[in-house]
Amino acid sequence: EDQVTQSPEALRLQEGESSSLNCSYTVSGLRGLFWYRQDPGKGPEFLFTLYSAGEEKEKERLKATLTKKESFLHITAPKPEDSATYLCAVDGNNRKLIWGLGTSLGVNP
Amino acid sequence: DGGITQSPKYLFRKEGQNVTLSCEQNLNHDAMYWYRQDPGQGLRLIYYSQIVNDFQKGDIAEGYSVSREKKESFPLTVTSAQKNPTAFYLCASSIPPSNVLTFGAGSRLTVL
Numbered sequence: 026e027d028q029v030t031q032s033p034e035a036l037r038l039q040e041g042e043s044s045s046l047n048c049s050y051t052v053s054g055l056r057g058l059f060w061y062r063q064d065p066g067k068g069p070e071f072l073f074t075l076y077s078a079g080e081e082k083e084k085e086r087l088k089a090t091l092t093k094k095e096s097f098l099h100i101t102a103p104k105p106e107d108s109a110t111y112l113c114a115v116d117g118n119n120r121k122l123i124w125g126l127g128t129s130l131g132v133n134p
Numbered sequence: 135d136g137g138i139t140q141s142p143k144y145l146f147r148k149e150g151q152n153v154t155l156s157c158e159q160n161l162n163h164d165a166m167y168w169y170r171q172d173p174g175q176g177l178r179l180i181y182y183s184q185i186v187n188d189f190q191k192g193d194i195a196e197g198y199s200v201s202r203e204k205k206e207s208f209p210l211t212v213t214s215a216q217k218n219p220t221a222f223y224l225c226a227s228s229i230p231p232s233n234v235l236t237f238g239a240g241s242r243l244t245v246l
């Protein structure tokens with residue numbers, strides 16, 4: 026069964042304290058892994074797509090990496106405006122997005 | 135600016151009443167989707183449409199209905215048959231075959 030598990034459920038960091046969020050997945054035939062950011066009361070906003078193991082993508086303080094079993098979203102020197110819920114989703118052979126529950130990130134000034 | 139507009143932002147209804155949530159996009163995307171988001175659960179697909187006048191059930195279609203008469207519009211009706219309608223509803227669109235979704239701001243439905 027296709028499955029996505031995100032950890033931790035919640036994370037609180039001090040401003041400037043780097044850390045990583047994890048997205049573990051099982052899927053038959055990975056076609057893509059997606060990271061989204063969601064602010065409270067708003068729709069998710071697309072961040073990255075990763076297609077194959079070893080691939081990395083960066084955007085400002087965020088860097089996403091992918092292995093055959095998991096993806097990491099690394100946050101370098103976070104700022105309070107990085108506070109949000111980060112969602113992971115995978116697309117497999119059945120062409121149906123499977124979503125994780127998200128990691129709620131809070132960054133203290 | 136191109137995007138997806140959902141309305142209303144907040145909606146309160148009594149049990150037994152049907153409600154319709156609006157979703158309009160000006161991105162010229164062919165595919166549109168409706169998701170439901172509940173605390174402690176991942177996004178769950180209600181309905182999706184790849185082309186005008188055609189749509190398919192998602193994982194939790196019972197108690198919901200949709201139409202796709204225009205490329206730009208994909209309204210969702212929450213019927214009285216939906217047992218737990220209180221939720222945050224998200225509309226999204228994409229350009230097939232990509233699964234990169236653009237989301238609207240969401241509609242929060244509360245059934246009293």
